[in-house]
Amino acid sequence: MTDLITPSAQLKSRKLAEKRFQWYGRGAIFASLAFLVVMVGSILYKGSGAFTTTDVAIVVDLGPEAVDPANPQDARFEKIVKDALKARFPDANKRAERRKLYGLVSNDAGFALERFVLANPDAIGTQAKVWFRASDDLDILLKGTVDRTVDESERRLSDQEIGWIDTLVADGDVKRGFNWSFFTNGDSREPELAGILSALTGSALTLLVCFLFSFPVAIMAAIYLEEFAPKNRFSDIIEVNINNLAAVPSIVFGLLGLSMLLNTFGMPRSSPLVGGLVLSLMTLPTIIIAARASLRAVPPSIREAALGMGASPVQATFHHVAPLALPGIMTGTIVGMAQALGETAPLLMIGMVAFIVDVPQSILEPATALPVQIFLWADAPERAFLEKTSAAIIVLLLFLITMNLLAIVLRRRFEKRF
Structure with a gap:
């Protein structure tokens, strides 16, 4: 005769399984936080000395x-x-x-x-x-x-x-x-004189070009695909390719910039112009996907009400739908810019790995970027460059954290719940 499991025993077993699953999740969170604390603590410990002279x-x-x-x-x-x-x-x-x-x-x-x-x-x-x-x-x-x-x-x-x-x-x-020269000097062969000003300026110019190109193109593409494009096989192919481009390794975009922008069109090598265009190609899919998701989140009743009041499809989109989706669009754009700020591989492929001492004055002058500067210092034989590398990583992390916090603030400040 088979033993029957009572309902109370089944309930007790299910509750124990749920508690185990919860503790597995908590353990995963604690482990992740522990690794994060160790990594950030190690960087802070090694890089703190670079801020004193x-x-x-x-x-x-x-x-x-x-x-x-x-x-x-x-x-x-x-x-x-x-x-x-x-x-x-x-x-x-x-x-x-x-x-x-x-x-x-x-x-x-x-x-x-x-x-x-x-x-x-x-x-x-x-x-x-x-x-x-x-x-x-x-x-x-x-x-x-x-x-x-x-x-x-x-x-x-x-x-x-x-x-x-x-x-x-x-x-x-x-x-x-305090080592003010770390923020006011350019790169140098001497660790005690090396600074990040030229790299910061190069990153700022590169991100400026990236934003000016990727933001309007991505927003217009997202609005067209989401609001006006006919739902057929061609639009499905475009959507699949956009999703695939978001997963392409960044170095592939660097190879594209090397072959097309430098070798074919003869643009200035190591310049923020080329670097910004390459990074904009990389961030376009991210911004398009985020913008489409924001447009899709706007309730259909907004569109229907605007059209019912006599507005044209363009007026309904740009006067009612797009403004409501703008917080999500800006959040996706900032996240894409933060991703571009931390990229190194595409910039290495287009020559922004050069030793740059002078601060670039325009997007056409040779420049480097902060992630590339970190890469160069990490490969330097002098022991003092280890501090400089960690300190530059701290600065880069601060910029990334600031940009992500800005995205969160903008989303919460302007987001409208329906």
């Missing part, structure tokens, strides 16, 4: 023999800095020791002294205490990245260099401050 004070001789008061710009400023370092640490006698001594300050020290003299002509003829940007090795030592306890042969800084640095710290000739 180290400066070293050196007393330089700006007497008449070193700087001509009539023509101060003709002075050998780099030699003045080196002479000041030798006077500060006379125990550096050998050539190799002097080379290490000169490496305490950035290679930009000569230009920094020139800027100081031209900005302070009263200092000519005196011995002035000038603050110079410290080298990346000195900077990472003071940040605790270098382990002093390991053998001298296993670290970049020798015991003698560490002794010089400790002397400067003890004499109060070393100071730390």
